[in-house]
Amino acid sequence: MHKWLNQHQQAAMLVIDRLRQQWLSTVLIITVIGVTLAIPSLIYVILQNANTLIHDVKQDTQLSVFLQKEASQANIDAIKTHLSKQADIAEFTFVPKETALKQLMETTNNPELIASLNQNPLPNAFFITPKSLQQEAMATLKTSLQDLDGVAEVVIDSAWVNRLNSILNIGSKAVWIFGCLLGFALIAVISNTIRMQILTHKEEIEVSELFGATQSFIRRPFLYLGTLYGLGGGIIACLLLWFILYLFNLSVVQLAREYASDFTLQINFSATYLYMLALSIIIGWLAAYLAITLRIKSA
Amino acid sequence: MIVFDQVTKRYPSSGDILQQLSFSIDDGEMVFVTGHSGAGKSTLLKLIAAIERPTHGTVLINNQNVSKISAAALPFLRRKFGLIFQDHKLLYDRNCFHNVALPLSINGITGDEAAKRVRAALDKVGLLNKEKAMPITLSGGEQQRLAIARAVVSRPAILIADEPTGNLDTNYAADIMQLFQAFNQVGVTMIIAMHDAATTQQTANRILHLDKGRLTTLTQHA
Numbered sequence: 001m002h003k004w005l006n007q008h009q010q011a012a013m014l015v016i017d018r019l020r021q022q023w024l025s026t027v028l029i030i031t032v033i034g035v036t037l038a039i040p041s042l043i044y045v046i047l048q049n050a051n052t053l054i055h056d057v058k059q060d061t062q063l064s065v066f067l068q069k070e071a072s073q074a075n076i077d078a079i080k081t082h083l084s085k086q087a088d089i090a091e092f093t094f095v096p097k098e099t100a101l102k103q104l105m106e107t108t109n110n111p112e113l114i115a116s117l118n119q120n121p122l123p124n125a126f127f128i129t130p131k132s133l134q135q136e137a138m139a140t141l142k143t144s145l146q147d148l149d150g151v152a153e154v155v156i157d158s159a160w161v162n163r164l165n166s167i168l169n170i171g172s173k174a175v176w177i178f179g180c181l182l183g184f185a186l187i188a189v190i191s192n193t194i195r196m197q198i199l200t201h202k203e204e205i206e207v208s209e210l211f212g213a214t215q216s217f218i219r220r221p222f223l224y225l226g227t228l229y230g231l232g233g234g235i236i237a238c239l240l241l242w243f244i245l246y247l248f249n250l251s252v253v254q255l256a257r258e259y260a261s262d263f264t265l266q267i268n269f270s271a272t273y274l275y276m277l278a279l280s281i282i283i284g285w286l287a288a289y290l291a292i293t294l295r296i297k298s299a
Numbered sequence: 300m301i302v303f304d305q306v307t308k309r310y311p312s313s314g315d316i317l318q319q320l321s322f323s324i325d326d327g328e329m330v331f332v333t334g335h336s337g338a339g340k341s342t343l344l345k346l347i348a349a350i351e352r353p354t355h356g357t358v359l360i361n362n363q364n365v366s367k368i369s370a371a372a373l374p375f376l377r378r379k380f381g382l383i384f385q386d387h388k389l390l391y392d393r394n395c396f397h398n399v400a401l402p403l404s405i406n407g408i409t410g411d412e413a414a415k416r417v418r419a420a421l422d423k424v425g426l427l428n429k430e431k432a433m434p435i436t437l438s439g440g441e442q443q444r445l446a447i448a449r450a451v452v453s454r455p456a457i458l459i460a461d462e463p464t465g466n467l468d469t470n471y472a473a474d475i476m477q478l479f480q481a482f483n484q485v486g487v488t489m490i491i492a493m494h495d496a497a498t499t500q501q502t503a504n505r506i507l508h509l510d511k512g513r514l515t516t517l518t519q520h521a
Contacts, residue, residue: 003407010409204401207388210350211402211453212377 011220015228026232029193033233033280036186038240040179041276045245047172049265054161054168056263061157063138065126065145068152075150076124082148083126088141092128100125123152135162183283190229190287194222198295215296222292223285230284234277241276300326301347301457301488306356308342316342318512319356326456329479329489334509340492343509344461347490348380349373378406381450381487383460387442389434395421395445396430402453420452421445424478440471447478457488465494 019026067076076094083092095103100122105111130141142154198205205218249265256263301324308317316339324330332340345351346358349365358365360376368376381402389398399420403413421427424444426437434442443463450458460479464472483489508515 006409007404007407010404203388204390204392207390208401208405209374210348210377210382210388211405212374212380213405214371214374217374217405 007217008220012224015221015224019225019228025193026229029190029229030232030236032189033186033229033284034236034240036182036189037233037237037276037280038244040175040182041237041241041272042244043175043178044172045241045265045272047168047175050168050171051165052266053263054165061130061138061161063128063130063142063145064155064157065128065151066153066155067124067126067150069123071124071150071152079126079148079150083128086141088131088137090129090131092126095125095127097122097124183279186233186283187287187290190226190284191291193229194226194288194291195295197225198222198291218296219289219292223288226284226286226288226291227281228284229288230281231277233284234280237276237280238273241273300324300359300361301490302357302359303346304357304359306346306353306358308339308346308351309354316512317346317509320514321356322507322514324488324490326488327483327486329483329504330491331504331506332490332492332509333494333506336494338509339512340494340509341461343507344459344490344492347457348382348459349376378402378453379456381453381455381458383443383446383450383458383463385462385465387434387446389442389446389449391433391435394431394433395426395437398434398445399449399452402449406453408453416452417448420448423451424448440467440474443467443471443475444478447475451482451487455487457490458482460489460491462492462494 065079067079080094083089097120101114101120104122105114108114128141128145130138132138138156142156145151145154208218245265252263252265303320303322306317306320307315309315320343332343334340342351346353346365347360349358349360349368352358352366360379363376365376390401396414396417399417400413403409403416408416418427418430421430424447426441426444426448429437429441429445434445437445443466447460447463450460458479463479464475467475479489479491
């Protein structure tokens, strides 16, 4: 056990020493790894945040029930009683068409235009906040309300949210594919760098084999090299991601304030960074393993 | 003990390099392999060191059949040998000390124990004062002695030297032969390939003479 530890320590020290000697190429390769990892991670984080944002918006989702113009007061009362009996409705409000018109006149910049209308174009409406925000539950509620007497149309206000949600789902699928492709590219790049290192140390490997070095003895420093490249790249990726999000956040906070929101780009710090670091190390190790195995096979 | 039984080595490109060799080398023996270049001396040494495997026949090293040894066991067989090459095969990216330390680190020996043994080996070949020097700064004879220090540092039972004095002038060559004899006297089996017979004639050791891949004379002095 002591001997085994000793051999690992020795290999690690050797590699760190070599990395220090070739610090420029080390910096270059870990920058490549860092940037390549940071790009899909950044897109991922932005999509995650968009999802949270949408979720927040969805909380204020309402169903709008517009009544027919010819609906009588009796119809309205009947609907009122019906709604108050529904278990899946959290609350509802009734907005008569006169009130709606008044609100419209208050918010529009062209009240004269509305005043010139000889007839109120707006219908009576109920605004309903359902208990469940599930798409299916909302759909069921919508159909049940549609059949009531005097109802012209039921509109789920979150329809656009759902559509955006679908787009984001496509986006996150795309980011996974993009990430996988970049992962393969990284493996290729690191493998190639390590292959160069193997070529540089060709004589050492040859002599070591002649003096009875085992395959794992020969592999070990290169596996450490790959792992350290991965670690370095991962750290750079974390720093880049943190810095870019920090810059973004400055503008996002400002924008959110305009919308009277306290939204900021959130990142589940420890987890996302740790995943990225672990992934980077795994990629580095794998690339090194690939390179050294190919060289042993070809020798 | 090394035993060759009807050993033939054939390379696809150049035909039979060695044909039907049978001989044995006892523990603690000092044996010279002679012959013209291309006679198969290097191939013979490579077969002993398990760098090559025979096409036909068997090579036994301490009753281990080299042709049947698994790839995983091969490194451990190799550790029984100290190898010295005509072109030294030194590593020029590190100093003398670290060149000699390489076989020890392969054997898992590091730290103070390794340093002690490296210095002992360097001392034996007279290079103790050059431990920090880079091999490229050494003369040809010094480089060869450094290679010898590296070959003996892990105390192998068998030393195999392929034309160790091939590139050296006579003074250096005599130095190195004296070193080899000293190792042999403490019980190391020595197998030395020699291009020029002159050096070997002064010694009272067995000579395996190769001619076009065949063993022609098996001189047994003493």
